[in-house]
Amino acid sequence: MAGAKRDSVRGSGNSRPPKPxxxxxxxxxxxxxxRRGRSAHTVRAYLSDVGSLFAFLDVDPDDPAVRLDDVLTRRALRAWLADVSRRSARTTVARRVSSIRTFTAWLADAELTAADAGSSLVAPAAHRTLPGVLRAGEASDALAAAALGAEQHDPLALRDHLIVELLYATGIRVGELCGLDVDDVDRDRRVIRVLGKGDRERVVPFGLPADRALGTWLDVGRPAxxxxxxxSALLLGTRGGRLDQRQARTVVHRVLEAVPGAPDLGPHGLRHSAATHLLEGGADLRVVQELLGHASLATTQLYTHVSVDRLRAVHDRAHPRA
Structure with a gap:
């Protein structure tokens, strides 16, 4: 209850979240x-998670009668976690716990609470599963299908061809792709400058097929x-604005539909496929980490896997008892 210690934890998860x-x-x-350099998408997710907590507790955080120390107790947070765990997948629970821990740590640092009640909040371990991946032949067929559609130099077809070429050639995130400006592309060196998570900038190379698609788009498609x-947006939507991530996802799904037997993947599937094929081609894991823009090598290990055939080949070549 506001202004006094709560003897019980209220909340059903059905209350209204805080006002926007x-x-x-x-x-x-x-x-x-x-201060943290989070993207607009990430900030929205954090606010949604924190809003769900206050909705569960049936508390208006802006009510002057509310004392946050009395509301955000360890008992209350554990009750919220139990409720979320019953209704959500483990990955969702882990994300929400991370949001609440960040929120309560900020409250304590800003001296809005006397202690960080969320510091001991622990989510159940998430099942870490690998995203889907294309076989090398399926990736080639998808790119060939996109190139075939662009032969008539229709502006949207040229754009769609470039989308799949760049995503596969560089392994960048779809948000990074849509955020590219024309000046971020250095065609002489065949590299793009990418602004990734946490405003970390990196340079990623691309090959000749992507360069050809890029040149045709810049000469014919983009001006149209x-x-x-x-x-200065590099990729444009149908009405001329900067390409939206949803449009890019639709393009990838549509292109992969033209490949018999290929899994239904989005842009992240192309990113994972690119990383996997780099590893299978002999790339060092730390090089792939740099290309993908991962702060931790452990994240790269989740996004990439090595085929059984490659493991067998390396074992046969390297082990004295193979």
Whole structure:
């Protein structure tokens, strides 16, 4: 209860979340954006998770009668976690716990609470599963299908061809792809400058097929779609604005539909496929980590796997008793 210690934990998960203009959540959003360098998408996810906590507790965080130390107790957070765990997948629970831990740590650092109640909150271990992946032949067929569609130099077909070429050639994230500007591309060196998670910048190379698709798009496709509001965006939507991530996902799904037997993957599937094929071609894991923009090598190990055939080949070549 506001202003006094709670003897019980209220909440059913069905209460209304804080108002969109919540002053407390706005301050937290500024912290995530300007101090932690989180993307707009990530900030929205954090705010949604924190909002679900206050909705469960049936508390308005901006109510002047509310004392956050009395509301955000370890007991209350564990009750919320138990409720979320019953209704959500482990990966979702892990993400929400991470959001709440970040939130309670910020409250304590900002001296809005006396202690960090979320520091001991632990989510159940998530099942770490590998994303889907294309075989090398399926990737080649998908790129060939996209190139065939672009032969008539239709602007959208040229754009779609470039989307799949760049995603597979570089392994960049779909958000990074859509955020590219024309000046981020260095065709002389065949590299792109990418702004990744946490505003970390990296340079990623691409090959000749992607360069050819890029050249045709810049010479023919982009000028046909360009409007004043296009600005410097490299990839454009049907109305000339910067390409939306949803449009890019639709393009990838549509291209892969043309490949018999290929799994139904989105842009992340092309990213994982690119990393896997690099490893199978002999690339060092740390090189792949740098290309993908992972802060931790452990993340790269999740996104990539080595085929049994490659393991057998390396074992046969390297082990004295093979």
């Amino acid at each position: 203009d919540s002053a407390l959540l706005a301050r937290f959003a500024d912290h995530l954006t300007y 779609l360009w409007v004043p509001r296009s600005g």
